[in-house]
Amino acid sequence: MRETPDASPRGTILPGESRAAAATDQPAADRPATDQPATDPPAMGEAVPDATTREVENPVVEARGVAMAFGANTLFRDVSFQVERGEVFVILGGSGCGKSTLLKLMIGLYEPTAGETRILGEDLQTARADDRRALLARLGVMWQSGALFGSMTLLENVMLPLEEHTRLPRAAREQVARVKLGLVGLSDAADRLPAEISGGMAKRAGIARAMALDPPVLFLDEPSAGLDPITSAGLDKLIKDLARDLGTTFVVVTHELQSILAIGDRCIMLDKQAKGMIAQGDPRELRDHATHPTVRAFFRREAI
Ligand SMILES: Nc1ncnc2c1ncn2[C@@H]1O[C@H](COP(=O)(O)OP(=O)(O)OP(=O)(O)O)[C@@H](O)[C@H]1O
Numbered sequence: 001m002r003e004t005p006d007a008s009p010r011g012t013i014l015p016g017e018s019r020a021a022a023a024t025d026q027p028a029a030d031r032p033a034t035d036q037p038a039t040d041p042p043a044m045g046e047a048v049p050d051a052t053t054r055e056v057e058n059p060v061v062e063a064r065g066v067a068m069a070f071g072a073n074t075l076f077r078d079v080s081f082q083v084e085r086g087e088v089f090v091i092l093g094g095s096g097c098g099k100s101t102l103l104k105l106m107i108g109l110y111e112p113t114a115g116e117t118r119i120l121g122e123d124l125q126t127a128r129a130d131d132r133r134a135l136l137a138r139l140g141v142m143w144q145s146g147a148l149f150g151s152m153t154l155l156e157n158v159m160l161p162l163e164e165h166t167r168l169p170r171a172a173r174e175q176v177a178r179v180k181l182g183l184v185g186l187s188d189a190a191d192r193l194p195a196e197i198s199g200g201m202a203k204r205a206g207i208a209r210a211m212a213l214d215p216p217v218l219f220l221d222e223p224s225a226g227l228d229p230i231t232s233a234g235l236d237k238l239i240k241d242l243a244r245d246l247g248t249t250f251v252v253v254t255h256e257l258q259s260i261l262a263i264g265d266r267c268i269m270l271d272k273q274a275k276g277m278i279a280q281g282d283p284r285e286l287r288d289h290a291t292h293p294t295v296r297a298f299f300r301r302e303a304i
């Protein structure tokens with residue numbers, strides 16, 4: 001854990017979210033540009049332009065000035081961030097602020113109203129059909145709902161991506177799928193149907209399926225919601241281990257504060273009122289130094 005609030009590559013805090021005044025005794029004009037509001041700081045509750053996004057050389061996932069609206073309903077504007085290899089990047093924010101939509105944008109299911117997203121250097125919106133298909137095969141996605149096929153056993157669900165994207169013989173596909181189910185503690189449930197398992201088990205099966213092809217990038221939408229604390233901690237450990245040992249990159253939507261602090265290298269926080277990002281940085285630094293009332297309240301579990 002980083003204890004000093006000094007500028008650090010992982011500790012970027014946005015202008016509206018600048019570190020507590022006590023964190024620096026330099027006058028504003030002398031502070032490094034990354035810590036300094038560009039001109040007038042935006043009013044509280046306004047979208048904060050990400051003037052401080054740090055540049056990564058070969059980002060695995062990248063959003064630049066992304067905006068999204070459904071009709072007249074603008075969800076967010078000016079969302080920019082970069083995720084580097086092996087990083088666990090967390091997206092936070094209250095219900096309805098657009099977290100799941102942002103994930104869907106990143107994997108090319110929606111077209112942003114402005115800006116662009118890239119994964120492994122490719123823009124899914126503009127990629128040729130072949131490149132797009134190849135890229136999608138390299139992404140693992142676990143949806144918020146789990147989205148398992150009800151008529152197939154867990155084993156068959158996890159084997160599905162292997163069937164679609166590899167030429168492995170059935171026995172090899174089955175072996176890989178069993179390994180993935182084992183990773184999420186579902187070895188004994190391989191032959192059960194989704195209707196015969198608990199919600200937490202369905203989540204874990206969804207993660208096993210997302211991991212089937214050993215993707216270099218995994219998008220997980222609320223992986224630990226509804227899981228008991230022990231299973232949830234086990235899942236956190238699995239994410240951390242994969243990121244550290246295999247260099248798997250994770251983009252995770254989660255509300256679980258303990259989980260965020262345990263696994264998140266960096267995070268962004270979206271806000272419905274602000275229609276954009278209100279914080280970006282190391283979650284532990286945000287917990288300790290955030291001044292924006294919503295960000296503070298979230299990390300300190302306070303009512304506002
Ligand atoms: N396809 C769609 N068409 C129209 N509106 C949509 C669509 N998808 C999402 N929305 C709206 O966009 C807003 C954000 O939805 P989203 O699912 O991204 O929120 P979220 O931050 O993931 O919330 P939660 O924490 O509850 O999962 C909601 O008001 C939702 O109704």
Ligand SMILES: [Mg+2]
Nearest residue numbers: 099100101144
């Ligand atoms: Mg959601």
